[in-house]
Amino acid sequence: MSPVLPASPSAPPTLTAAVMIDRPKSLDRDDAIGIERVEDGWRLTVYVADVAAGVTPGSTLDRAAFGRRRTEYRGSWAVHTMLPRQVEARLTLAEERPCATIAIRMHVRPDGAVGHVDVERATVRGLAALGHAEAADAVADRGHPLHEVVREAAAVSEVLLARRRRQGALALYDLLSGWATNEDGVVVRLASFERTVGYKIVQECMIAANTALASWAAGRDLPLLFRNHSAARVSAPRQTLLDDLDLAFADGSAARLEALRERTLMTLKAAEYAPFMGGHWGLNLPGYVHATSPLRRYADLVVQQIITSHLDGDGSPHDADGLLAIAESLNTGARQDREAERESRKSSAHSSARRGAAATSADYTGLDAPAFHALLKRGCKENIAGGPLVTETARRAAAGQLTSLELQLVLLVAGGPGWEPGRNASLDVVAAAPETAVSILSVHAQVNGLPPVEFTVQTIGQSPNTVFLAQASWPGGESPVQGARRSAPTKKTARHQAALSLLAQLAALPDPSLDLAQPAPVATQLPAAPDVAAADDGRSPISVLNEYQQIQIITGLTFSTDGEGPSHLPTFICTAEATHDGQAVRASATASTKASAKTAAAADLLKLVDTARAGRTS
Incomplete structure (x- = not known):
């Protein structure tokens, strides 16, 4: 030293x-x-x-x-x-x-x-x-x-x-x-x-x-x-x-x-x-x-x-x-x-699957889909990377025999260098059929109780030279995860490539997504999603408000959310409150998801706080 x-x-x-x-x-x-x-x-x-x-x-x-x-x-x-x-x-x-x-x-x-x-x-x-x-x-x-x-x-x-x-x-x-x-x-x-x-x-x-x-x-x-x-x-x-x-x-x-x-x-x-x-x-x-x-x-x-x-x-x-x-x-x-x-x-099936997942000499090519799924689930969740299991996973991925749930397990649950061949083979398959990325992300959200992936899409140019720019992001938590912005001649194709980029980001693997529109626009800034506002520097307004509280710009930051409407078409109203310079500050916003309502309310509250700060220093 x-x-x-x-x-x-x-x-x-x-x-x-x-x-x-x-x-x-x-x-x-x-x-x-x-x-x-x-x-x-x-x-x-x-x-x-x-x-x-x-x-x-x-x-x-x-x-x-x-x-x-x-x-x-x-x-x-x-x-x-x-x-x-x-x-x-x-x-x-x-x-x-x-x-x-x-x-x-x-x-x-x-x-x-x-x-x-x-x-x-x-x-x-x-x-x-x-x-x-x-x-x-x-x-x-x-x-x-x-x-x-x-x-x-x-x-x-x-x-x-x-x-x-x-x-x-x-x-x-x-x-x-x-x-x-x-x-x-x-x-x-x-x-x-x-x-x-x-x-x-x-x-x-x-x-x-x-x-x-x-x-x-x-x-x-x-x-x-x-x-x-x-x-x-x-x-x-x-x-x-x-x-x-x-x-x-x-x-x-x-x-x-x-x-x-x-x-x-x-x-x-x-x-x-x-x-x-x-x-x-x-x-x-x-x-x-x-x-x-x-x-x-x-x-x-x-x-x-x-x-x-x-x-x-x-x-x-x-x-x-x-x-x-x-x-x-x-x-x-x-x-x-x-x-x-x-x-x-306690489950004997789990115990059997663990032993199978850890096996170093076995042939799983003859296993039916349910039996292989049980092995794969244990191997991914408990990070058991037996050589035969990983090899068979890569083979089935290349053959298109893995479901979206199984691809989600391999890409977003399994970890460690032992799983790398299976994970790389699985992402290669998704890259060849990028529409699969949307399904995998949807499954991951459902399994883990996460909000759905959000897409922002922008249209540039006039037909027949229209270019669509898409970006996928995961809005959950204080710091959303974003994939790269991708371009394509159709909106659906752009969304698929954007979803593939986000999936690679979450899986911590090299991004195989592509810009398919030629030439791809590079200078235009994407607008925010309809229900979601963001801080001027690109950070989540919730994160900025939390940071303001840490350095005592505001105190008593709280969020409260109420829902209304039918279960199949709910509306959420979020109210954000805090105290700034001895004065109560309050903002409310309505959106179709709790996460979007909270982010929008936070953005409005942040504007009020920043406006008050600017007035105080002017």
Whole structure:
């Protein structure tokens, strides 16, 4: 790690040379690892994105994050983010800009013991992003520009793991077969993209940082949301369980590991949050916190809000009663999630499909459509990329034998490099018949309870030289997703190409859509959709208003929506309200969908606020 650069006395230090290791194409990078060898070990620094700087406790954004609890992933793709995409993009760690962070700096001795711990604000620049497989390549390749830092990180992860094992933690990895233990000691199956040394580096460094931060807070009598864990009374003694884990991982039998997984699930209770330090049985630690994923977990954000307030010399933004209420709500939500997962796993059909999806030697060409659909559904939803399944998926896609629902599963649910052949083949098929993209997007909206895709279409020129410009966007959430604008000689064809572009954007694959009108207009700006207004700079007016609230231009922003009319032809009226400069500001709008009504009301309210601001400064 490079030396600290000169900075003003009031500014946090600016540091360089840290690496981010995450799932492929990750958009929400919470943490980075910086490391250097010192005379008696290593200086390990975990940099955590300063999300608290952009999410004020008690704000609308904070309350929304609390309601979502966490980002939900399917494979390597986040389907429900805890924070709006626009906010996430502003606060995430990134390679191309200096990033505000909270630095947890630890001295790691050669035996894996962690000595002195410092916690401070730091601005980091020169971050490098790697996938798990790329991290493994960097360790092996001496010529790789990040070889030294990733090699040292791998070395530290090994001594940290060895120390944890000696201290009685239930911790093992078998990256070759894809099995590991999680924090609680439960045996888990790793996604295909995680089965490299990159996964071990991240796990061990983050566990070390979370452990160090718990100790640091305890030494300052600073109440946090602690992560406490215990074992059931019927659980085997710790040493017996450690011996069983060693035997199962050494044997490598999938059946034996699966049986041990079920046993650990039954006998090791799930860890829970609490405003006191209750110890962590699986890690065999007196105290532990979750602090390294504030973009993805609300508990981590709360911990960071408290830490940053302490660093700034302020009182905690969360009192004891508030922390208890947050902990109870998060624990209840997690229990509900586990119950839903258990109900899903009870299905023998699901179990059979999982085994089939994971098979490494099988012939699925003779399966009928329903049987193959069951395999494909499990494989996509649980990111099980067995070679025969992916090969057969690509074959059936090319043969036109996949339904719109199945193409939606492959393109918008499955993730990880193991699925790439199937995903690429599926998008090639859609590109050859772009009208299919509209059906896939419609299915995706129905399955996930999302609003329908919106199209804007503009007509340019006179017949017979008319050109149609179309753009597809997904209006849900704070930050709509848009495909590229596409041109064609007919309105329907332009819409199909626009839908194909949006589908590729959502699938995080290269865009195969085309401009089919020659020459394609390039300078004309599309108008807004009939029911939807937008901020002057192209951002959603809802997002702009939320940002205004964050910086105290307005307060008390609320939206209320009422519906009227028959169910087949509803009308929605949304009212947006806020306080600006001590005065109540209110705007209402009517549209055929809730999302459009809310966006239009937000646009009208934004105009009123901006007009008032302009009048005040003129």
